[in-house]
Amino acid sequence: xxxxxxxxxxxxxxxxxxxxxxxxxxxxxxxxxxxxxxxxxxxxxxxxxxxxxxxxxxxxxxxxx
Numbered sequence: 363x364x365x366x367x368x369x370x371x372x373x374x375x376x377x378x379x380x381x382x383x384x385x386x387x388x389x390x391x392x393x394x395x396x397x398x399x400x401x402x403x404x405x406x407x408x409x410x411x412x413x414x415x416x417x418x419x420x421x422x423x424x425x426x427x
Contacts, residue, residue: 383396383397383398383399383401384396384397384398384399385398385399385406385407385408385409385410386398386400386407386408386409387400387406387407388400389401
């Protein structure tokens with residue numbers, strides 16, 4: 363691998379590692395090893411709601427699962 367490609371790969375992996383975190387104020391009990399964004403950024407807290415849609419007429423067995 364060329365030196366510039368190696369450095370770019372290391373840079374991107376470090377960014378991805380840094381950006382990996384949950385968006386709550388505190389660490390999530392379900393993933394305690396994943397830091398919250400609120401740790402390095404005091405006061406940061408974000409919650410989202412992700413809806414799931416289905417076409418009209420979708421069988422109830424599928425909708426309930």
